[in-house]
Amino acid sequence: MCNILRVRWTISPQTAPQPWIACSTCGSFKPFRSSGKVRLNANGRKLDAWLIYKCMDCGKTWNRTLFERRNLRDLDPDTLEALQHSHPEWVRVQEFDLDGLKRKAKRIDEPPDAIISKERMSETSGWTVLEIEMVTELSVNLRLDRLLAAELAISRSRLQTLHERGSLRAYPGHNGFLRNRAKDGTRIILDLSDASDRHAIGSAATNPERS
Structure with missing residues (x-):
């Protein structure tokens, strides 16, 4: 599965x-x-x-x-x-x-205002890993940590902790990727198998368009 x-x-x-x-x-x-x-x-x-x-x-x-x-x-x-x-x-x-x-x-x-449109690409009930694909054809002034924190409704400090534990990765990426801008083609991988609020995070990740 x-x-x-x-x-x-x-x-x-x-x-x-x-x-x-x-x-x-x-x-x-x-x-x-x-x-x-x-x-x-x-x-x-x-x-x-x-x-x-x-x-x-x-x-x-x-x-x-x-x-x-x-x-x-x-x-x-x-x-x-x-x-x-x-x-x-x-x-x-x-x-x-x-x-x-x-x-x-x-x-x-560079004003950071942007609209985020979210689309579920796979259907699964027992998921433990969240994969987010970023698509943007134009330059956008949004740091990944701020974007993820706002759209997933979790703190930036928690994101950093997940990254340090190896539960948050980016492809392509490096150690400081959370401070980089969101770029077209970036994939974010979040291992939430131990997270009690996994379903709340998944719901936030798939909510429809918001600004």
């Missing part, structure tokens, strides 16, 4: 990263928020693209370069259409491009 309760958590961050940029109107560095709009400039067969941000205090715009002098034939039709119409799904990927933002700003605020 299988003794593993398998669940999948899909983590969807809600607020995009906010770079701090020198605002000429405010006269100091201020956080900027994406407007969700793309600006394009065509010069013959070459195209420039920017994502428009706005100062969160005064509304002044900042054009974040996405690319410059890109040949139109190098853009696939779907990307070109997304640029022309500021498709929300495509823009959202750009908004969460931390590597790109770090090339433009030294400070980036």
Whole structure:
């Protein structure tokens, strides 16, 4: 008999990263928020693209370069259409491009708000081991220990104790994985065979979507 309760958590961050940029109107560095709009400039067969941000205090715009002098034939039709119409799904990927933002700003605020959607992947009544698969396509500012504590309704100190006892593991992982961000593809393995509240933890792990 299988003794593993398998669940999948899909983590969807809600607020995009906010770079701090020198605002000429405010006269100091201020956080900027994406407007969700793309600006394009065509010069013959070459195209420039920017994502428009706005100062969160005064509304002044900042054009974040996405690319410059890109040949139109190098853009696939779907990307070109997304640029022309500021498709929300495509823009959202750009908004969460931390590597790109770090090339433009030294400070980036990453709000930790996210929606966690939970799906039971296996059905078993006599489970003793909980396996959680993390799915996230975008960068999310959530430490694993805080995420697990909040979503399983157990303390971070207990998580640390379980880890020290070898009852909490991560794949891929290392000794300090609880302090890392939740990443796509991470699997958390919790051996709860000795836990009196095992069923309560399992119920929390499989509860439907919550923020």
